[in-house]
Amino acid sequence: MAYENLQPKEVFHFFEELCNIPHGSGNLQKISDYLVSFAKDRNLEVIQDSELNVIIKAPGSRGYEDKEPVILQGHMDMVAVKEDSCDIDMLTEGLRCKTDGEYVWAEGTSLGGDDGIAVAYCLALLDSKEIPHPPLEVVITTNEETGMFGASAIDLSSLKGKKMINIDNEEEGAFITSCAGGARVYSDFSFEKENKTGVLYEVKVDGLLGGHSGEMIKCGRGNANHILARTLLNAMDAAEISLVSIEGGVADNAIPSGAVAKVVVPAENVVDFKESVEQTLEEVKGELEVKDPNVNITCTEAGAEDNYSCARFEDGRMIVSAIISLPDGVQAMSAAVEGLVETSLNLGIIKTEDSSVTLEHSVRSSVESSKNMLIKKVATIVTTFGGTYSVSGQYPGWKYRQHSELRDHMVKVYEEMYGKSPRLMAIHAGLECGLLSEKIKGLDCISIGPDMQDIHSTKEKLSVKSAGNVWEYLKAVLK
Template identity: 75%
Template sequence: MAFENLEPREVFHFFEEICNIPHGSGNLQQISDYLVNFAKERGLEFIQDEKLNVIIKAPGTAGYEDKEPVILQGHMDMVAVKEADSDIDMKKDGLRITTDGEYVWAKGTSLGGDDGIAVAYCLALLDSKDIPHPPMEVVITTDEETGMFGASFIDLSSLKGKKMINIDNEEEGVFITSCAGGARVYSELLVGKAEVDGVRASVKVSGLLGGHSGEMIIKGRGNANHILARALLEAMECSDLHIVDIKGGVADNAIPFEAEAEVMVDSKDFEAFAHSIEATAKDVLGELEVKDPGVKITVNDNGRKNEEGVLSVITEDTRKVLSLICAMPDGVQTMSASVEGLVETSLNLGILKFEGDRVTLEHSVRSSVESSKEHLIRKLCIIARSFGAVVTVSGAYPGWKYREHSVLRDHMVEVYEKLYGKKPQLQAIHAGLECGLLSDKIDDLDCISIGPDMQDIHSTKEKLSVKSTANVWEYLKAVLK
């Protein structure tokens, strides 16, 4: 057991069990069944629906039996990201977790602390025999990271609680009280293909920091998909090239840190092509030297020699594909006028892929202003359709509005002050949380979001603080007591 010596032992025990089960978005049968078996083994009431959401209910402990139930909520899926040279199959293998006693992380992949630690907290509470608490209704949803599809579907009519603690925040001492709404926008462009003679080469964008597209979008980090399209489009000004394959990113809500294209270049143009890529790399590095200084654009970085021959490529539509990507807006669009330092509206081209006869762009759109979100979606549709692409919008979810009067917030602030002698920070965030969707399902739901310190979620650099995990555990127990 990698975490057997970490405290709180009960929390890290369940977190390690979760890490040993593959649970990337869309691959959740095993983790959902694990939660059901957990409930069965302890004689707890549970519901598992067709979307694999799980609700587990536990009675209050002695003296708390007749108290109002409290809802604890998180999601079971993670953004499954791995380094290019990792041999882990994230659909079949557990994570290679490790710790230095200060942090825990996974070797070569994301950790899934978002939101595995919420599930671990809930299981540790449900498993406990001596932690005082009122009746608990634990709600663990599915596919939060790809559109909050589980939360959209789940039936909460069996719940009696009106106060919900969401455990999907990554900063201790910060209580989230409202968040942005969002949607996914898919643009599909049909392309023509033909056999073309030339020199085959690979162009790769790498070294970027990536990160969560809600929390990190304000940092101005580079988007590998946009950088790749720019480099190739600029190279077309001096060389005849065609796309053989193009891909980048792993999730629409993660800023892509790598992207790669295979191209065919006319043999007489290859030197000019290589010089153009090098020039674009220098320009991009100059633009990102403070915000994302590790960016690289390389030709044949895998050491393969240039290969001459004939291949099936995207023909005249290569310029259309690259122009479409470059025409799309990216990153922060508007800052909030009412909350200093808060992003109001943004978008992220998280996934770029070429399959069969179509190139697909997958965007995550966010805004704390519903009309601004809709306008940005409309803008994407106009641009995409002007290039002949078909656009689909899915996974729309509402923002979570700030509640002027909150009994739960007042209680949690009071408990925090008693424990730590200071007030927590109340904050609105640009990232999306399920609180808005779930609030629409329970009348007058009072909710707040908390969590322990995590770094670089949705990336292979993700880390979870051990000390902060313990702090939030003690605080959570105090709130329930």
């Protein structure tokens, strides 16, 4: 066990148990069943619904039986990404956990600290017979990372609590009190196929930092999908290359760090094609020199001169033209909160299947009308270029609560423990608090969590010390 000597031992025990179970979004049966078994083994009331959401209820500890219940909430799914060289099958295998005593991470893959640490905290609390706490209602949702589908579907009518601590924050000492709303936009471009004679090349964009498309979008990091489309369009201006396939990204709410396309290049145009790719790389490197300095674009021969099935040149050009015409990144900053992104979008996924290319965007805004207008802008561009679109996974923003007993209590406990005030903040990322607040009238909630770095990427790390600090703080709040 990689984490067996870390403190708090009980938290990292369960965190590693979770890491041993594959739990990328959409692959949650095993981890959901694990949570149900955990509850049944301890004679706790448990509900598992058709979306695999799990609710576990525990009575208050001795002396706390008649206290008001507290809801603890997180999500069980993770953004499952891995490095190209990593041989783990994230659908069937657990993570290779590593630690240096200061941080924990997973070798070659994302860690899933978002939101595995929340689940670990909850399990450690439910497992303990020593920690004083009021009645607990633990809500662990599914597929948060791909559209908050679990939170949208969950039935919370059996809950009695009106105060909820969401543990889906990545900064210790920062209490999230409101967040943006969002939606997923799916676009599809069909193309006609033809056989073209030429050399098959693979064009690859990699080396980018990636990261969470809510929290990191303000950093201006490169989007591999957009860079690849730009590279291809420039190459199409230099030579009549034909698109075979284009793929990029792993989740619509993760800034894509890599993307790859296969193209057919007429033998007489190979030199022009390569020069165009090199020129695009030079331009992009200059633009991202500070924000994303390790960007790389390569073109590698993937097949000798032959006949290949590919998209008609006109169709392929139309598709990459549509991609680079679509907006990307920050669209507006908040005038009310300094440094807060108000509206953004991220082209997280491109994939090719048979005779169509599909795009998946994550759209976010703290202003509902701006979110809707940005969706309309994407839809207009897509249809103008001959594509079709659909919208799903819409979730509301979480509005700041002027009067909050929970916030007042948590601030007081924090000040008593640390001699300073926590930072109250709004974020551009989406949290489930907005959706769950619609299901429980008058719900009072705050979001907290330990320090994490580069979530949704293979560079993800969780601070051991911070995880311990938040554990002690959470216990003090419940006491």
